[in-house]
Amino acid sequence: MDDALRLLIGSGLESKDIGAAQMMLRAAIVYLATVFMVRMGKKRSMGRTSAFDVILGILLGSIVSRAVTGNAPMLPALAASATLVALHWVVSAAAYRWHGFGQLVKGGTRVLVRDGVVDAAQVRAAHLSGRDLEEDLRRKGLTDPAQVAEARLERNGDISVIRAQPEPRVIEIRVADGVQTVRVELG
Template identity: 35%
Template structure:
């Protein structure tokens, strides 16, 4: 126990070496926790997935600087990772639950018309929509576009009209 205290320090007053060793341990633990949470925690970038990144960063930083005890901090971070994994899993089993925690797409354009009410709900202006259209589809108007959506990750996607 004495050796661990010398290596990792105690409380908020650590040497550079002690804080660096804490950072190495937390880095490894974070990798394990992200494996528990699953790949989607970094891949999807939805608000549900961003929560784990923010919370793990906030919680685990406390262990590095010694602001909280090590074991309770790691336990709290593990609970967050497991909750994220369970939420994602239940979201695949029940579409309504999935929509509740992950959100749903919002139609911004369809049938040749801008959906102004949905655009207001998504906080997307006409300028934003046209900028996204130019950026992702490399066109300036909606002539070749069937529909446009605000996806759950905040990106705007477009569906081209079928060429018959």
């Protein structure tokens, strides 16, 4: 068995002694195992890009790359990766269940604009400039904070915006007797 693993994936060899075909097979095995682990980690918790998730991605990438190149034994590296994914799932579940823990691990949201008024203290606390906020509003088709009911910095770093409802414009039209058509165009 050891000879077969050594031949197929270069098990037990120094990384400099692993051939291209062995490295390719290692890459395929590690890729499939990582896809499986990420799928087991649940789409919602693994698909978000909070700092919490970025950390997992960096750690997984580091560990599995060492398994591919032979700088770490493949099975222990995959076991460590599976442990990280399981830990991520447990921490995500705990963050979902206990709000305070979720705030600690994933951070909170900040209201940057409410009813058209920019909260400069919250913008500063989020390490944003006024220009950063303006840029984000423009990307959402808004040119003035007065057009915003609420803009919130979300836990993943995105700014979500709820547009203010425009005031209804009332137009009074007096029509002379005998007029059959009135055309009103509002822009």
